[in-house]
Amino acid sequence: MPSTSFLTDISINHYLILSAILFSIGMAGVLLRRNIIVLFMSIELMLNAVNISFVTFSHYFDKVDGQVMVFFVMTIAAAEAAVGLALAVSIFKRFKEVNIRFFEHLKG
């Protein structure tokens, strides 16, 4: 029965679908939220979704490279969060607000 096998046989596509859903949720956050900090959180969500994919592939194809990549992604994510939050702090200092709309001033 396909339906039961879908529920009981956990295969690579379950993980990938999970990753896709998580990615989409993160993306929705990026698109919809106005608070810049929440925006960053959503970005973290997306990065995590990608990480899941990496690890999944790494696991199922028995290659360590995927995990190395996750390692890198995490580092970048941390760095990005640091810089982004620093920017958010600067914006907040100037406008007393963390609304993403204030970033429009950066367009010049």
Added chain:
Amino acid sequence: MSHQMLIAILLLSPLVGFILNGVRFRSSNYLLAGSIATGAVAVSFACAIALFMQLVGLPPEQRRLTVSFFEWISVGSFKVNAGFVVDQISAIMILIITGVGSLIHLFSIGYMHHDKGVTKYFAYLNFFLFNMLILVLGDSLLTMFVGWEGVGLCSYLLIGFWFNDSAKAAAGMKAFITNRIGDAAFIIGMFILFMTFGTLNMHELNGLAPTIMESSWLGAVTLGTLMLFIGATGKSAQIPLYVWLPDAMAGPTPVSALIHAATMVTAGVYMIVRLNPLFVVAPNTMMVIAIVGAATAVLAATIGLTQTDIKKVLAYSTVSQLGYMFLAVGVGAFGAGMFHLMTHAFFKALMFLGSGSVIHAMHEEQDIRKMGGLKKYLPITHFTFVLGWLAIIGMPPFAGFFSKDEILWFAYSSPRGHILLWIAGAIGATLTAFYMTRLMALTFWGSSRVDKSVHPHESPLVMTIPLMVLGLLSVIGGWVGIPHVISEFVGHIPNFWEHWLEPLITKLPEASQVAHSATEEWALMGVSVSLASISALAAFIMYTKKAGAADKVANAFGPVYKLVDNKYYVDEAYFGVIINPLVSASRDLWHYVDVNVIDKATYKITDLVRGGGSFVRSLQNGNMQQYAMYVVLGVVIALSYMLVG
């Protein structure tokens, strides 16, 4: 001296005079300028005589001296040399041009001595002669065209000589542009002939002229000659392009004598005579020429009746006389045309110079209503003027009689003539007699109407000598071509003129179909002379004996008089129908086509680009979430294309 050398000197002498005077154009030393210029022309005249003598020394068939200095244009099969030729026709022309020219130069020394621009004046005059000599000597249509345009240019410069007067400058411009219209046709004519015969050399063209008559209007020869004739109407002031000549009287009077009476305006006649073998095979063109000539002769004569400016009267008279010449060549009497060209050069130059003497004496007054009784103040001028008057109204044995009667005779008797042409010519002659007598009467005879402040005086010798010489020529000039009927009657005087030109004149192929008797000729001669005498007498009485008779006649013909007095409103019509609409149409072209259509169209295109740009710019609004959305949309589209499409 070899003829090559002579031709070179003949041509270059006026050019040197032009340069010598041209570089010191600011000088007002009239004697020096006048001597240089007159000397230059006199040298040319001497060369012309020498060349003429050389020609006379040759047997009639070989009377053709040619020289080619260099190859001027050579492109493909189109080759034109800077070549010049002296033959029977051009020899006469150079004699007239340099002979009458030197007299007029001499006269100018006296006439222009008070003018500040005298050196410039003489420079222009010399330059004119240079171009005129190129015109008559050129061995191809294109070399002729060089002079053709060159004389137009000089005419432009000399008519507008007193350029501070706007009207005079405008007259010069009008002359040039009107001439240019003719020149444009002339160019087309050259093209047609070149494409048909493959050459522009006139000697070769004449040799190549077909022997079969061209009856179609659209034949190459007919069209080509017709175009050349349109060129001639411009240069020689025929309908419809005659309007510039009366205005050209704005120039100094000797200029009118030289350019607008004796030489330049006859270029059209000369050109047709040069190419007579071609014209002969195009009877349609000949017919047009004859009709236009006759019409011009009559029309200009009627306008001449009412003019009050002494020079304008002479100008319309010139137009009318040129009409005669065209009538002559139009009926195939090329010799007669040339003959009248020569006698006209004598007596019309004489009358213009005489009028110059009068104007000089009257302190620049040109209105004949303010003259009268000048006979006693200007005896020499009056006497010579009388000779010219008798010549132009065709009194025997003055020059004009022989040439004009020959034209009238041919207009009737030639196979291409017609009794109507003769009638037109006779009417023209009658009118001519009338208005010329009127001119004489108002200027020299009758009671004086001269303003008290003006004290007329006879002109100096330097001005009267040319008058006397021309006066003499006006008397005897016609004796070289005495018609057979008269010569047989008087004794056996040979007709030099006919013999001289014979080798170059093509006989009309349909000649000798109708025999004309000597009686007919005598009768016609008698009719025209008596018509002229009667009308001259009438004018004499009207303008000297019976004061007010002229006004009565004018009133009786009220509207007609007004029409004639306003020169048939031709100038007004040209302005109203052609020039003004053209100028305003051009303005519309500029404003609407250039500014409103072409520029607006390009603006529309730029607006499109700008619109596109501002749409793209609105996407770039700084809202990062929207940017993100575009990315997502892009991914969605790309992915759905990859997966679904």
Added chain:
Amino acid sequence: MTADVFIFWFLAILTIVSALSVVLMTNPIYSALSLAMTMVSVAAIFVTLQAYFLAGVQLIVYAGAVMVLFVMVLMLFDLKNELQAFSRGKFTGAIKVGAVGILAGLIVGAVGSFIMAGKSGAPVTPEASTSADATKALSEHLFFNHVFGFEALGVLLLVIAVGTVALSRSKGGTHAKH
């Protein structure tokens, strides 16, 4: 239903629910806490995929350091519930939601159909290995094959640290007079 399956479904649902609450909570503090929850469950998923080391790093770096950073900044700002948590514009909002939905649908559909189609190459279930073995393999790979990238990351982090300080300092630097 084996334990593996149960654990997967449990973690998957937990991840999705907490992720959703990150996006949907109006109070950023709740969002932050939900994010921490997500991180933890993702770490657990790593464990099910036998990436033990990464799971640890995930817990330390994400659920630890990064989350602390977020929470600290939030505390610094002292934000209340936002009046407008979501961007304005119904139309663009609809487009955004629609786009996200379609994208998710596309990926899910694609992944699902790919596996359906590629049944023949049934996924090799790797043999379970110990945490030590896995970590050793990873570290060897990292330090033998990717050592340059690793060092470059180190430099990047240094630059980031300097940049962050530069960005967040007061105008004119620490010693500037105002």
Added chain:
Amino acid sequence: MMLSLLVFLPVFFALVVAIWPQKSTVRHLALGFSIIEFLVSLLMLQKFDSNSAALQMVEKVSWIDRFGISYFMGIDGISLMLVMLTTFLTPIIILGSWKSIDQRVKGFHSALFILQTAMLGSFLAMDAILFYVFWELSLVPMYFIVGIWGGSRRIYATVKFFIYTMAGSVLMLLAIIFMMNLTPEVTGGVMSASLLDFYKLEIPFISGDFFTTQTMLFFAFALAFAIKVPMFPLHTWLPDAHVEAPTPGSVVLAGVMLKMGTYCFLRWVIPLFPEATEHYGWIFIAAGVIGIVYGALVAMVQPDVKKLVAYSSVSHMGYIIVGLFTMNAYGLNGGLYQMLNHGISTGALFLLIGMIYERTHSREISKYGGLASALPIFTIIFVIVTMSSIAVPLTNGFIGEFLILLGSFQYSPAVAAVSVSGVVLGAAYMLWMVKRVFFGPKGQLVLESEKDAHHALHDLSAREIVVMAPLLLMIFWMGLFPNHFMDYSKVSVDYLIKNKMNYSFPTGAEQAHTEEK
């Protein structure tokens, strides 16, 4: 080496002028340089073999191998004339702008020299890409010359000028690239941008079908050149550019830059697309004829002298276009000759207008009047140049115009009949302008100058006479002895006409003249 020297010497000059420390002698230096350049071109003229239609003094160095682009230059009788015109006019322009350019003198002369390089380069380049580079390069200095030293609406004019020309060139670039993609057929699989390889191409053409390769390429090229010429109805940039350009800019523009368009018709369009030229040539003839009449009519009603002369250029360039597309010996020779004539007489007219503008600071015809008594020498020279412009015989203009008309008559009498009206209209607008400016009672400007000693009108200075003298000399020389000039180009033009359906430079002689490096 000769050609490279000729082309790149001005770049060197531009650099020297730009870094020359002494401001007061920059003009002298530039004048000297331009004369050197002219002497170099004379040297080249002397080495040129006018009996050969071959490409001479060829230089070919590979440049971008992968696409077959090379540094390929050569000269034949057609380009020779234009090269000489360019080098001849430059010293005159520099001397003519002695007074009128008083700001950023160095920059101006540098720009002028670079412009010279670009113009010479586009006349001599035998490689499509190299040609394109020079072609576009010529826009840049001109842009600055008009944009910096121009009149009050200069920005509008420069932008218009630039965009018009660019719009055309872009299509041409596309066409060049397309043709480069076709070249492997004839070169044995290697891409090439050499004009010689382009000539070998047999570009498919189906008569009656508008959308064939050759027709499309033909129009892409022709559009670029037609804008440059400028051909009606693409001419509207020209009056604006001329009016706003400084005098030297106008002279270069009218004297040489417009010729780039007509020259390229002769070098690129006609030999490359013979069938299309034959089939669609009538469009250009028609546009040329309309241009003749239209330009003359619009010129007649211009209130601004410079604009009048600009529109007269439209009319004259119409003649050239008609001449070139008649595709017979008279039309082509006349067209080529008319290019030189127009360069000289219109250049002279612009110089003269510049001189009078320096004195009165006005170009409005209605304010003039009676100048002839105030400035006699100026008037004489102006009238002579006018005569050349309206093609009075014994001046240069006549030869060109006559031959073009003869060619057009051979093509179709109707074309000649319409274009001959330009002869009349040309006289009308020029003489009317002369009458209003120089003759008649003293106008506003002359009266003002008489009242105020400060603005007194001085007749031409010795320098200005020296500027005009060579032009006047050329006007008469070219009018009296056209063969002296045509002999250089005749062989090439005749060869082009004879082999127009399958044109390529004669190869036997070519090898003899090649200095392959």
